[in-house]
Amino acid sequence: MADIEMKMPKMGESVAEATIIKWLKNEGDHIDADESVLEIATDKVDSEVPSSAEGILTKKLFNEGDVVKVGAVIAIISSGGTAAAASSAAKQQEAVAGGNSNSQPQETAAIAEKVPYVPAPSLAKSNGSVRFYSPLVRTIAAAESVTADELAAIEGTGAEARVTKRDILGYIERRTKVKSPPEIKVSISSSSATAPSPSVVKTPPAVPVFSGENEIIEMDRMRKLIADHMVMSKHTSPHVTSFVEADVTNMVKWRNKVKDEFEKREKEKLTFTPLFVEAVARAIRDFPMINVSVDGTKIILKKNINIGMATALPSGNLIVPVIRNANYMNLLGLTKTVNDLANRARNNKLMPDEIQGGTYTISNVGTFGNVMGTPIINQPQVAILALGAIRKVPAVIETPEGDLIGIRSKMFLSHSYDHRVVDGALGGSFVRRVADYLEQFDPNRSF
Numbered sequence: 001m002a003d004i005e006m007k008m009p010k011m012g013e014s015v016a017e018a019t020i021i022k023w024l025k026n027e028g029d030h031i032d033a034d035e036s037v038l039e040i041a042t043d044k045v046d047s048e049v050p051s052s053a054e055g056i057l058t059k060k061l062f063n064e065g066d067v068v069k070v071g072a073v074i075a076i077i078s079s080g081g082t083a084a085a086a087s088s089a090a091k092q093q094e095a096v097a098g099g100n101s102n103s104q105p106q107e108t109a110a111i112a113e114k115v116p117y118v119p120a121p122s123l124a125k126s127n128g129s130v131r132f133y134s135p136l137v138r139t140i141a142a143a144e145s146v147t148a149d150e151l152a153a154i155e156g157t158g159a160e161a162r163v164t165k166r167d168i169l170g171y172i173e174r175r176t177k178v179k180s181p182p183e184i185k186v187s188i189s190s191s192s193a194t195a196p197s198p199s200v201v202k203t204p205p206a207v208p209v210f211s212g213e214n215e216i217i218e219m220d221r222m223r224k225l226i227a228d229h230m231v232m233s234k235h236t237s238p239h240v241t242s243f244v245e246a247d248v249t250n251m252v253k254w255r256n257k258v259k260d261e262f263e264k265r266e267k268e269k270l271t272f273t274p275l276f277v278e279a280v281a282r283a284i285r286d287f288p289m290i291n292v293s294v295d296g297t298k299i300i301l302k303k304n305i306n307i308g309m310a311t312a313l314p315s316g317n318l319i320v321p322v323i324r325n326a327n328y329m330n331l332l333g334l335t336k337t338v339n340d341l342a343n344r345a346r347n348n349k350l351m352p353d354e355i356q357g358g359t360y361t362i363s364n365v366g367t368f369g370n371v372m373g374t375p376i377i378n379q380p381q382v383a384i385l386a387l388g389a390i391r392k393v394p395a396v397i398e399t400p401e402g403d404l405i406g407i408r409s410k411m412f413l414s415h416s417y418d419h420r421v422v423d424g425a426l427g428g429s430f431v432r433r434v435a436d437y438l439e440q441f442d443p444n445r446s447f
Contacts, residue, residue, distance in 0.1 A: 004053045006075040008068045011042055015352040017069050018042045021221070025057050031077060038074070041221060042352040045319075055079040063158055065166055137163050144172050222317045233379045237418035241374045242428040244413045246435035248390060250443045251275060252409040262447055266332060270447075273309065273342075273364060274334035276387055279437040280362060281305050281327040287430045291359045292421060293380040299421055308358035308378060309338065311345045312367070319345050320378060322358040331447055362387060365414075372412040382422055385431065388412035 008018060018040040025037050036048040037057065059076040062068055133141070133151065141151055146168065154171050156163040219227065255270060262270040284291050284305050293300045305327040308320040321341035326334065344350050360381060365373040366389035373386040388411045395408040415431035 002079045003058070004055060004077045004079055005073045006037065006049075006051060006077055008040070008070050008072050008074050009049060010070050011047070011352045015042050015070065015356070017067050019067050020062055020064050020074070021046065022064055023060060024048070027057055027060060029057050031055060031057055040068075045350050045352045045355060046348060047352075049074075051077060053077055053079055063164065065157065065164065133163060136165055137168050140165065140168050140172075144168075146172065150175075220315070220317070222315070222319075226318060229379065230376050233376050236379055237377050237382070238420060239374075239377065239416050240419045240422075240424065240427060241414055241416045242424065242431050243372060244415070244428075244431045244435045245410055246413060246438045247395070247408050247410050248438050248441070249409045251438055251441040252390060254441065254443045254445065258447055262335075266335070268332075268335050268339055270335055271338070272390070274331060274338050275441075276362060276364070276438075277307055277309070277323060277326055277334050277338065278331060279434050280307060280360065280385060282437050283430055283433040284360060285327060286433055287426060289426060290383050290417075290422065290430050292382055293359075294382065294418070294421055302359040304357075304359065306357050306359045308355075308361040308381075309341070310361060310363035310375075310378075311342055313346060313348075319350070319355060320358060320361060321345050321350055321354050322356065324357065361385070366390060366411065372414045374414060375416050377416055377418055382418040382420075383427065383430070384416050385434065386414040386416070388414065 011018065019042075021039040021041050023038045025031055031037060031051045031054065033052065033054045034050045037051050038049050040047060040049055055077040057075060058078045060074070061076070062074050068074055137151075140146075150171070151163065151168075154163050154167055155161075156167055158164040158167070251272075255272065255275065259270045262268070288301065289299075291302045291305060293302065304325055306322050306324045307326045308322045310318055310320050312318060321344075323329075323334070323337050323341070329337065341350070341354065344354075358378065358381065361375075361378040361384045363373070363375050363384060364387045365375075366387055369389055371391065372388040375384045375386040377384050390409050390411045392407050393410050394405055395410065397404050397406045397408070413431050413435055415427055415434075417427040417430075
């Protein structure tokens with residue numbers, strides 16, 4: 001019987017680790033070559049890891065929710081023997097681990113140094129079976145005075161619904177927030193001990209009260225990542241937004257004129273997005289200090305122009321695939337890249353590297369009928385451009401013979417930038433230059 005190490009695969013040059021979302025196979029299960037064994041996540045991209053060999057999954061070395069380095073061994077697959085033998089071996093290992101307190105991980109030992117280990121009794125489920133708790137969970141429960149009834153009520157996310165370290169720590173955090181009384185601080189005047197100054201009362205956030213008419217929806221993993229990233233961005237960068245209105249009549253007429261021929265010849269739909277990317281890339285060449293990031297008091301100037309395009313997913317979440325070296329692409333190359341990334345993003349087929357390394361981001365809020373928006377910077381970048389809906393509006397047209405009123409296609413551009421390194425002159429001039437390139441669009445250009 002030969003043991004084969006299954007390792008965390010390399011998923012891109014910039015990806016060093018991944019999170020195990022779900023094991024698709026249990027210890028003792030037979031696995032075919034190229035059959036998916038587990039699901040992993042890197043940033044916002046989820047993917048399945050296939051087995052490189054046929055055999056029996058004899059040992060999982062990590063649990064769901066663990067963050068694993070690329071190249072680390074995550075499981076052992078036996079290329080010989082039977083599933084029954086492997087299952088028996090796995091159960092024997094589990095029994096030894098459960099009964100041997102000396103096999104506690106280093107983290108358990110660290111807690112036990114401060115708090116004497118008090119074994120919590122195994123709890124019977126409603127069906128009479130005994131629920132297993134790891135030594136680490138039992139030690140944390142004893143240290144935090146978590147009762148047996150409380151342990152039994154915690155919903156486990158581990159294998160076979162076991163309570164993990166994350167589950168019990170999350171429960172303790174929620175319990176602490178609910179039980180914490182309001183903090184009251186009273187200052188006493190130095191001139192008179194009998195005349196206290198007005199009390200300063202700090203109250204914790206109110207605990208939400210839910211009625212039977214409300215539905216509680218847990219955020220999925222991607223939504224949690226987006227939420228954390230957006231809050232971090234607002235805490236990191238002082239946001240300023242400049243607005244410009246652009247007359248894109250010539251661009252709209254040209255696109256309407258050539259889109260059918262373009263699709264017939266190139267087998268690609270011609271949207272406005274590659275035209276916007278083209279204009280942004282040209283403006284970045286004119287204002288390279290928009291294409292930077294901040295590291296403490298240092299400004300990192302990026303030589304490559306890698307433009308991220310915010311893409312809405314069917315789930316309602318958002319992902320930002322990156323068009324690398326956009327300034328070197330012609331319109332056909334931009335169109336093929338934009339369509340390919342957008343289609344694979346909506347079908348969850350992006351590679352981890354394809355959402356990394358962006359230096360500037362655009363977000364087309366006009367897709368949803370919005371005329372403008374105030375986008376949040378995609379860290380560690382320093383600026384982001386929101387593209388509003390293109391609308392036909394009455395406008396004053398200047399001619400050599402005089403001014404007149406006409407129907408023009410116009411849109412708003414909203415440019416949010418990090419005021420630590422981008423002042424109003426640079427941020428405003430950049431978005432004005434993007435608008436100039438859109439307004440000066442050549443209606444006679446070829447594709």
